[in-house]
Amino acid sequence: KFVAQNEEETKEQVVQVAEAKPAKNNGKASAAKKTSAKEAKDTKGRKKSECIQPKASENDPNKKNSTALVASYLELLSKYPITTLEDPFSDKDDLGLILLKEKLDLEALKASGQIQNEESLDLQLSPVGGDTRCRLQVAGNQCCQSPADLDKFDEQKTLNTLTLTLSKGRTVTGCIELAKKARSLGWGIQVAAEYPETHETFAANLAVGLGAGQFKIGGLFGMEYTAKLNELLRIASENADHLSTDGCPSWIGSSFRASSM
Template sequence: MSVQEYLDKHMLSRRIEDAVNAAVRAKAADPVLYISNHMRRATPSAITKVKARKILDSRGIPTVEVDLYTNKGMYRATAASVNLDKIYDFSEAREGELGKYVGNTVSKFVKHINERIAEALIGLDPTVQSQIDRVLVDLVKEDPKSELGPNATVAVSIAACKAGAAEKEVPLSKHIADLSGQSRVQLPVPAINVINGGKRIENNIFAQDIMILPVGANTFEEAMEMVVESYSHLKAIVLEKYGQSGCSLGERDGLAPNVSDLKEALDLVKEAIDEAGFHGRIKMAVAVGVANLRDGNNHKTTFKSTVVEDLVRIYTQLCSDYSIVSIEDPFDENDWESFKQFTQLGVCQVVGDQLLISEPKHIDRAISESACNALLLKMNHLGTVTEAIELANKAKMAQWGLVVSHTRGETEDTFVADLAAGVGAGLIKAGGPCRGELLSNQLLRIEDELGEQAAYAGENWRPCP
């Protein structure tokens, strides 16, 4: 093929002429660079390669990282892992090969991605997220015995989403907002973990997390300032009352003082907020996770009562005494009646995590029965970005609160922050101010990038009850 034939086949003469004319009109200071960039944008993007590998998460457990290549660049994503007890038949697929990472190796998923998924995605347009995710979902359905679950698909889907944003030359959060039909990006209120309890902590707090919500801030930056100052006061109070051991960090990045009960822990947080000068501007939230505290037919608590009716009374009183505005998983995941009873009291936002596990049929049931009024959305409960967006929109259509959450087993990937801002979540569970800084830092970057267009959820963090 001659040079002229090659130029004619690919219409290069016309494209080069268009690029030169554009450079002239723009009075480009560097015509060669301008023409190069113009030609690059004029070329449709397509996926050319998908490469997966095994990396370690924040707990030292293997998980999957994916590099997705297009003809214009490489985009990396990781899948935060999760451990579930096969609730509602959902489980994170693991290989169970004892002797290799204590049964937690992910080599099988890496192999699936590098062979089956990569082949299926070559040539697809990364801006069409729904098409990519449909291919991933279909692959899972074709061979359910392969255990090709979220561990294999979620990182690929996230990488494709990043590639799509790059092709559109927009921030990732804006790309997600476009995909979800949101008119703007909204910075969520950070739900910051300050004290940990539950079965993994050797104290007497039956709840897993106590969080602070800076709803009275005007910007996300101000919100983080309020959080850091309150946390510093809390750490000083704990140090004085419980010694250095009380300042050790729990698995969820909060402090773990050896308090006598939940009320004592809440008193510490309340004192810290008041000392920092944010009384009324910072609210509290509690993640109970009663499913993890089950003992036969009763709920294990450090209170004297052991029946559901008493738990309802206790929660109602706590919301009144401590300005608690949100409680996550206050009852067992199978106890729909108790969820309904408490939600209908309207004393706070009731968040479904283990009750729903981001499963559409359970969300539909909860909406129809008013079993809760907020969704906890975790990417690693799902397989694709499209599914996450669909569930977020379902919750918002139901006038529910939307809480996007990190999870144990995080990596340095900050996609969850962009997801929360893009879908317009009211809250983001971002971990603690120590060790949980990755998501908060990404949200600070998003706010800075948006400038005057930045909108912080603040007092409007949930639909009016």
């Protein structure tokens, strides 16, 4: 999974994804967009827009309101095979998430023919991670910190994936309970390393232990990242007797949303 933080990075990395041929992923790779939108307020302290680029100037095009952000996401989804949007709005913008859900539901009805005489955007969506109920992961990181948050967003049906870090659960037991809670709601889970990242590899062990199926780290350009990938390889080699029929450990593969603890 490749993670892009702005629109130009998204376009560049999706091209890379299309050309990638990972050895152990059935020749497939997927793209995810991490926005981490923040509130941008006017001089009177009122919310004016969502800022999707750090330190954006007052007239920067990266400052968009919720409606404009939704339109931007739909445009990306109509052009590129993106499987995940993480924190698409600021952590207090529930209405933005609801608007995105409404637009996605509307496009699904158009695509199925239940709504006719309206042009469909032809979104590039398909079942994610072996879960036929999920055609786009909308993941909560900053906005989803507790079991109460999971309940709220599940009731709204606006999020369907938890980004889990050790700091959220506070303890390993707490992380296990959060993971169980997410799975009981039918959510996917992606374990993420803490920011800023270090050479500590526990997050890799946590992802495997939870059977999360998804693990989010920085990339391949720093030792703090490759240390975690090397830890995954070490775990796999030590469990070589428990490989699936395709030669991969049972905790990786294309059906990552169907993983179990």
